[in-house]
């Protein structure tokens with residue numbers, strides 16, 4: 001099945017989610033808790049990176065599908081969107097991704113996110129509560145076709161995370177990979 005069809009279908013389904021309840025859950029820029037409140041680590045300066053991991057995004061998959069790091073490592077992820085649609089590389093727990101998917105649905109409903117285009121001006125619009133839909137989470141890169149970005153991240157503790165694309169429909173279509181953080185070797 002063509003993934004070209006999937007996106008509009010999912011958007012139509014999303015209209016059943018009341019916009020008011022989505023706003024109540026917090027705006028996109030403020031909805032993740034504080035940007036420093038990640039349990040599994042924090043963003044770091046590029047100079048601190050000890051290893052580079054290249055990630056290619058396509059419609060709708062990642063290459064590679066699994067990434068393994070060690071607690072204590074600082075990884076420079078170089079992410080490139082080689083697909084025909086907007087894709088995201090977002091590091092988080094399954095619960096974080098579920099919440100982010102609601103926020104992304106709101107971005108679609110407000111015209112900030114189209115299948116192959118990010119309307120960055122619309123994301124900066126004040127939603128009436130002093131918050132915007134701006135996508136500036138340090139654990140995420142949201143990219144149009146052909147774009148690249150880097151995330152430098154220090155992983156502080158062992159555990160299992162996912163890197164995922166929370167553009168509506170993509171996670172469910174399988175655009176999610178395993179990110180395992182092994183205990184620090186002593």
Ligand SMILES: [Cu+2]
Nearest residue numbers: 087088165170
């Ligand atoms: Cu995607």
